[in-house]
Amino acid sequence: xxxxxxxxxxxxxxxxxxxxxxxxxxxxxxxxxxxxxxxxxxxxxxxxxxxxxxxxxxxxxxxxxxxxxxxxxxxxxxxxxxxxxxxxxxxxxxxxxxxxxxxxxxxxxxxxxxxxxxxxxxxxxxxxxxxxxxxxxxxxxxxxxxxxxxxxxxxxxxxxxxxxxxxxxxxxxxxxxxxxxxxxxxxxxxxxxxxxxxxxxxxxxxxxxxxxxxxxxxxxxxxxxxxxxxxxxxxxxxxxxxxxxxxxxxxxxxxxxxxxxxxxxxxxxxxxxxxxxxxxxxxxxxxxxxxxxxxxxxxxxxxxxxxxxxxxxxxxxxxxxxxxxxxxxxxxxxxxxxxxxxxxxxxxxxxxxxxxxxxxxxxxxxxxxxxxxxxxxxxxxxxxxxxxxxxxxxxxxxxxxxx
Amino acid sequence: xxxxxxxxxxxxxxxxxxxxxxxxxxxxxxxxxxxxxxxxxxxxxxxxxxxxxxxxxxxxxxxxxxxxxxxxxxxxxxxxxxxxxxxxxxxxxxxxxxxxxxxxxxxxxxxxxxxxxxxxxxxxxxxxxxxxxxxxxxxxxxxxxxxxxxxxxxxxxxxxxxxxxxxxxxxxxxxxxxxxxxxxxxxxxxxxxxxxxxxxxxxxxxxxxxxxxxxxxxxxxxxxxxxxxxxxxxxxxxxxxxxxxxxxxxxxxxxxxxxxxxxxxxxxxxxxxxxxxxxxxxxxxxxxxxxxxxxxxxxxxxxxxxxxxxxxxxxxxxxxxxxxxxxxxxxxxxxxxxxxxxxxxxxxxxxxxxxxxxxxxxxxxxxxxxxxxxxxxxxxxxxxxxxxxxxxxxxxxxxxxxxxxxxxxxxxxxxxxxx
Numbered sequence: 001x002x003x004x005x006x007x008x009x010x011x012x013x014x015x016x017x018x019x020x021x022x023x024x025x026x027x028x029x030x031x032x033x034x035x036x037x038x039x040x041x042x043x044x045x046x047x048x049x050x051x052x053x054x055x056x057x058x059x060x061x062x063x064x065x066x067x068x069x070x071x072x073x074x075x076x077x078x079x080x081x082x083x084x085x086x087x088x089x090x091x092x093x094x095x096x097x098x099x100x101x102x103x104x105x106x107x108x109x110x111x112x113x114x115x116x117x118x119x120x121x122x123x124x125x126x127x128x129x130x131x132x133x134x135x136x137x138x139x140x141x142x143x144x145x146x147x148x149x150x151x152x153x154x155x156x157x158x159x160x161x162x163x164x165x166x167x168x169x170x171x172x173x174x175x176x177x178x179x180x181x182x183x184x185x186x187x188x189x190x191x192x193x194x195x196x197x198x199x200x201x202x203x204x205x206x207x208x209x210x211x212x213x214x215x216x217x218x219x220x221x222x223x224x225x226x227x228x229x230x231x232x233x234x235x236x237x238x239x240x241x242x243x244x245x246x247x248x249x250x251x252x253x254x255x256x257x258x259x260x261x262x263x264x265x266x267x268x269x270x271x272x273x274x275x276x277x278x279x280x281x282x283x284x285x286x287x288x289x290x291x292x293x294x295x296x297x298x299x300x301x302x303x304x305x306x307x308x309x310x311x312x313x314x315x316x317x318x319x320x321x322x323x324x325x326x327x328x329x330x331x332x333x334x335x336x337x338x339x340x341x342x343x344x345x346x347x348x349x350x351x352x353x354x355x356x357x358x359x360x361x362x363x364x365x366x367x368x369x370x371x372x373x374x375x376x377x378x379x380x381x382x383x384x385x386x387x388x389x390x391x392x393x394x395x396x397x398x399x400x401x402x403x
Numbered sequence: 404x405x406x407x408x409x410x411x412x413x414x415x416x417x418x419x420x421x422x423x424x425x426x427x428x429x430x431x432x433x434x435x436x437x438x439x440x441x442x443x444x445x446x447x448x449x450x451x452x453x454x455x456x457x458x459x460x461x462x463x464x465x466x467x468x469x470x471x472x473x474x475x476x477x478x479x480x481x482x483x484x485x486x487x488x489x490x491x492x493x494x495x496x497x498x499x500x501x502x503x504x505x506x507x508x509x510x511x512x513x514x515x516x517x518x519x520x521x522x523x524x525x526x527x528x529x530x531x532x533x534x535x536x537x538x539x540x541x542x543x544x545x546x547x548x549x550x551x552x553x554x555x556x557x558x559x560x561x562x563x564x565x566x567x568x569x570x571x572x573x574x575x576x577x578x579x580x581x582x583x584x585x586x587x588x589x590x591x592x593x594x595x596x597x598x599x600x601x602x603x604x605x606x607x608x609x610x611x612x613x614x615x616x617x618x619x620x621x622x623x624x625x626x627x628x629x630x631x632x633x634x635x636x637x638x639x640x641x642x643x644x645x646x647x648x649x650x651x652x653x654x655x656x657x658x659x660x661x662x663x664x665x666x667x668x669x670x671x672x673x674x675x676x677x678x679x680x681x682x683x684x685x686x687x688x689x690x691x692x693x694x695x696x697x698x699x700x701x702x703x704x705x706x707x708x709x710x711x712x713x714x715x716x717x718x719x720x721x722x723x724x725x726x727x728x729x730x731x732x733x734x735x736x737x738x739x740x741x742x743x744x745x746x747x748x749x750x751x752x753x754x755x756x757x758x759x760x761x762x763x764x765x766x767x768x769x770x771x772x773x774x775x776x777x778x779x780x781x782x783x784x785x786x787x788x789x790x791x792x793x794x795x796x797x798x799x800x801x802x803x804x805x806x807x808x809x810x811x812x813x814x815x816x817x818x819x820x821x822x
Contacts, residue, residue, distance in 0.1 A: 132543075132606070172802070182805035185541055185602050189747065190805075193798030198460075200791035205464050318791075322738070323610055333603055366623040369734075373614035376607040380589075383599040383607075392600075 016060045020068030023056025027075025034086040035098050046083035050076045097358050101237035106357060108238070108246055109312060111350025113138060113321075115249045116304025117328025118335070118342045119256050120297040124170075125337060126260060127293030128273035128395040129177050132188035134301050135325025136195030137166045141302025142309040143199035146212055146316045153219045155310060162306035163299040169195060170298020174291050181399035200318040212315045221245055221311035245307040252300070257339040269293055273393035276400040286400045301325070330379035337392055349375035446752050446759065446804065450766065453799035457792055461784075471784045471792075478778030479769035480514025495649035507650065514778055516651045516658040520728055522768030523665040524549065527720030528746025529764050530672050531587075531713040533755035535601075537676055538709035539689040544590060544605025545717045546743025547612035548583040552718025554616055555579040556725035557732050558626060560640035568643035575644055576664075576722045583718020584711040586612070591710025595703035601710070609743070617734040628731075636733035646727045659727035666761070668716060673757035675712070685709050717743060745771065748797045751804045770796060 012018060030050040033040040040046060057072030086094060117134045124131040141162040148161035173191055177184040223241050230240035260266035271279040272289045280286050308324070309316045327349050334349075335342030356371035458468035476482060483505060492503035506512060528545040535542035559575040566574075590608060593599035619626040620637045628638040651657025676682040687695040688705045696702050720742065725732065745767050752766070753759025772778055774789035 130602075132602070176802065176805065180806045183541070185543065186751065186801060186805045189543065189744070190798045190801035193744070193748075193794055193801060195798075197791045197794030197796075197798055201460065201464070201788055201795060204785065204787045204791060323613075326606060326610060330607065366618055366621055369614060369618040369621055369624075372617070373611045376610040376614075380593075380604055380607040380611070383603050384593050384597060 016063035016065045017068050019056050020060030020065050020072045023053045023060065023072025024068070024075045026050070026053035026056060027072060027077075027079035029053075030076070030079030031082045031086065034083045036091075036095050036100070039091055039094070041087060043084060043087055046087075047080055050080035050083065052076075053079060096361050097355075099358075101234050103351070103354050103358065105238045105242075106354035107347060107351040108242065109350075110353040111346040112243075112246050112249050113304035113308045113312075113324050114328045114331050114346040114349055115253065115343060116245075116307065117301045117325050118332040118346055119249075119252055119339070120166075120299075120301030120304070121329055121332045122256065122260070122297075122337060122339065122342060123269070123293045123300065124297035125332065125396050126273045126393055127269050127290045128276060128393055128398065128400070129173070129290055129294050130184040130188065130397045131173065131294070131297060132185055132329065133169070133173055133191035133195070133325075134329050135321055135323065136188075136192040137169055137298045137301035138305035138308065138321045138325040138328070139199050139319070140169050140195045140298075141166045141305025142320055143203060143305075143316055145302070145306030146216060146309040147202070147206070149216060149219050149310045150213060155219060155221045158219075158310050159221070159303065159306055162302045166298040166300075166302020166305070167295050168298070169302075170295045173298070174294040177399060178287055178290050178294070181401070184397055184399075196319055199316075203316060203318060207316075211317070214315075216310060217314040219310075220314050221307065243307065243311045245303070245311050248303075253339055253343050260339065270393070273395055276395050277403075280400075280402065286402070290400070301328070304328070327375045330375050333392070334375075334379045334382045348378070446754065446763070449752065449800055449803045452803050453796050456799050457796040460795060461792065464788075466784060471789070474780055474783040475770070475773035475789065477511075478514055478773035478775070478780075479518050480511050480516070480772070481518070481769055483509065483511035483515045486511060496647065513651060513655065514772070517656070517775075517778070518765075518769045518772040519658050519662045520656070520768075521772050522764050523661040523727070524720035524724045524742050525746050525749050525764040525768050526665040526760060527668060527723065528717045528743045529749035529753065529760040530668055530746075530757075531715075531717030531720070531743075532747045532750035533753070533760055534672065534676070534685075534716060535709050535713040536750065536755045537682075537689045538685045538705055539692065540591075540594065540601045540706065540709060540713075542587065542590075542605055542710065542713045542717075543602050543747065544587060544608045544714075544743070545746045546740065547605065547609035548587050548714040548717035549721040549724075549743045549746075550612040550616055550737060550740065551586045551714075552579040552583040552721030553725045553729070553732060554612075554619060554626070554721075555582040555718070556722040557620075557637050557640065560644040560726060560730075561626075561638045564641045564643070566641075566643060571641070571644045572646060572726060575726060576719065579722035580715045580719045583721065584715035587714020587717070588707060588711040591707035594710070595706040601706075613737055616732070616737040620732050620737070621734045634733075635735075637731050640726060640730045644726055645730065646723070656728050659723075661723035661727035664719070664723055665764075668719065669757045669761050672716070672760075676757075681708065717746070720746070745797060748801050752800055767797065 026049055030046040030053060032038070033046050033049065053076030054073050057069045057074075057076060059069070060072060061069030063069075117138055120137065121131050121134050144165035145158045145162035149155060149158035152158070169191055172194075173184075173187055176182045176187040221244050223243050224247055225241050226239065230236045232240075258266075260269060268279065268284045268289055272284060272286050272293075276286045279289075304324075305321065308321065313320075328346070331345035331349055332342050334345040352371050352374040356368040359368040359371065454472070458472065461468040461471050486506065486509065487504045488506060490503050490506045491500045492505075492507040493500050528549050531545045531548060532542050556575050556579045559578055560571075563571060563574075586608065587605070590599075590601050590604040593604050594601045618624050620635060621627065622632070622635045624635075626637050628634065628636060630638070646659035646661055648657040648659050674682075676686065684695070684700045684705050685708070687698070687700050688702050688709075692702045695705075724742070729736070746764070749763040749767050750760055753761070753763035770793050774786065774793040776786035776790075779786045779789050
């Protein structure tokens with residue numbers, strides 16, 4: 001807590017970094033002005049605000065703040081562009097698509113599986129094991145979660161079974177990449193195939209053409225109703241009725257931050273991922289740490305899958321995750337392997353999915369489809385280093401050879 | 404040191420050191436033979452183990468694995484080679500007939516045509532993975548490059564309807580290949596300039612290609628068939644742009660010359676890798692980038708060139724598929740396609756050699772075709788199950804190909820002997 005207050009107290013409101021941050025804010029504002037509820041119908045105002053944002057960006061960029069400055073310039077340009085598009089389209093159309101409370105609650109729903117996948121990946125990659133099998137782990141959790149739910153009529157059992165199944169898949173990843181020293185990306189790719197095949201096979205074998213039973217919703221993970229805030233404007237529709245797993249994901253997020261950055265265990269985890277030889281020298285078991293990290297990563301990612309099948313859509317289909325795990329991986333990279341930045345990335349990507357869902361209401365489906373590609377484009381830009389490069393844990397991908 | 408540490412030391416020792424003493428003191432020819440035999444035995448063992456474990460899955464879920472595998476094998480059309488008799492066959496692209504030991508129009512022959520149709524793009528995407536691998540790059544983006552190639556093939560194939568067929572096909576294939584090369588080149592440039600990991604960037608490029616394709620051919624998309632605005636699918640490729648069919652009937656999706664293009668590319672791959680300066684530089688960078696840089700080879704340039712050539716191979720696979728039998732694309736085809744990843748499995752199983760990729764692609768082409776709903780008898784095994792079984796087997800192959808199964812056997816025996 002003292003650290004937070006010290007940081008707030010020491011914040012310089014006119015430093016280049018702060019000015020860059022204002023620029024990003026102004027860029028967003030330029031676009032927001034044209035949307036409901038304000039509906040600015042002139043192009044002049046958003047353009048002026050956007051130019052201010054770009055000016056802030058240039059100011060920051062000229063003072064060696066590349067990341068924030070670049071971000072502010074990008075936000076300004078994007079803000080003006082999107083504002084011009086918004087001004088062109090009619091007010092009723094905008095009102096149909098941009099319902100802020102609905103957009104935000106959909107964002108939370110879409111970003112939750114991403115957050116579970118990304119946090120699972122965070123443990124794994126922070127320990128120095130690359131995990132491209134998050135997709136497979138999500139899918140495994142999704143199938144075994146709904147299967148156990150159907151079997152036991154209890155969502156607690158469903159979550160436990162999903163975690164076990166995800167952990168089992170991750171155990172293969174651990175043994176292969178830690179003990180057999182196989183290329184971790186090859187193993188991850190293999191596990192994605194294996195998860196896709198096994199869940200599809202068991203699904204067809206057990207449920208056949210009829211699909212999962214319709215009454216799963218009755219035993220699914222419950223929603224948390226907070227009755228007294230339901231009537232509040234804006235906040236009520238977003239937080240009044242959220243699934244338990246969404247609240248749990250927030251807990252997991254904070255817990256992860258505390259664990260990884262504020263406990264000795266987290267320090268060990270990170271040191272094993274950054275410099276395993278040094279960690280080994282001071283007596284930390286690299287193998288044990290990595291095993292624990294990889295296996296828990298599978299269990300956590302599987303929780304996201306279980307939410308997807310038993311908490312959100314209440315059914316299962318072959319390959320139902322369809323890239324969700326990869327967006328989670330993208331969020332982890334976009335968030336630079338840090339919990340809160342990763343959370344921000346999952347919200348951003350979840351928002352783009354929510355927008356992709358709502359755009360067809362007024363504008364036809366084709367533009368919505370393009371928004372599905374946005375997370376991947378942003379992550380590509382992030383690894384390219386245009387706006388501050390993403391660099392992962394130093395030892396990620398390299399098996400450790402004990403001496 | 405604890406006992407467990409001792410075991411781990413044994414493990415690493417056997418993996419790295421054990422095979423070497425046996426090589427020493429052996430005549431050169433015999434040594435080469437054993438090396439090559441080992442290169443062949445490993446993948447074979449991997450395949451057998453993968454099919455065995457897949458069979459266990461079938462057995463556990465209450466089916467007879469032998470019957471299932473027999474039905475799948477018959478669906479592949481590979482049994483055609485064993486049906487020797489006395490037949491006459493039409494010479495491709497001619498009207499004359501000649502004597503031939505196999506019946507070219509039997510059901511098995513038709514199945515084999517389908518297997519080979521699938522083998523061609525797997526070879527090409529496999530080469531895309533293999534070429535990058537030789538440069539030390541893991542090109543996991545074969546799927547995206549394959550898709551970009553197929554988009555350009557659709558775009559050019561549906562335009563220029565009245566062009567001379569030869570030029571139309573050539574133009575389409577060349578442009579599609581270049582487009583794929585440019586697309587993969589993005590990952591190559593990022594690796595060469597800012598050091599962005601190619602695995603991450605190619606995964607992102609895969610998904611960008613998938614969603615952009617869904618947009619292009621989806622309802623209202625720019626390449627969707629304007630005559631049927633309700634159906635999310637592209638227009639048909641012009642007749643002139645379709646690859647000639649040399650075996651089987653055009654209407655029954657006969658075998659196009661795409662398989663020859665793929666085999667030719669296997670040769671091209673072998674020549675580039677083993678007989679050109681470019682291939683030498685690529686391999687040098689793959690073995691040791693630092694050493695290559697020290698000896699004056701530009702690592703950055705080779706990263707880009709290797710990715711671009713890899714993308715070109717994969718995109719050619721997309722073009723061959725579109726012009727050879729698909730002729731049209733929809734968002735469903737794009738999202739369900741996994742040819743790029745099957746190519747990855749083929750490259751890994753074939754150990755990135757031309758011959759290996761060829762045989763591994765035939766194996767996967769046969770497996771995919773034999774388990775498809777079109778070939779498999781539903782009364783023996785449901786095709787939906789079989790398709791998933793094929794996916795499981797692919798996963799197992801990739802899983803086991805990375806570990807040295809023979810090495811583990813040796814380690815296990817030694818460990819038991821020592822304890």
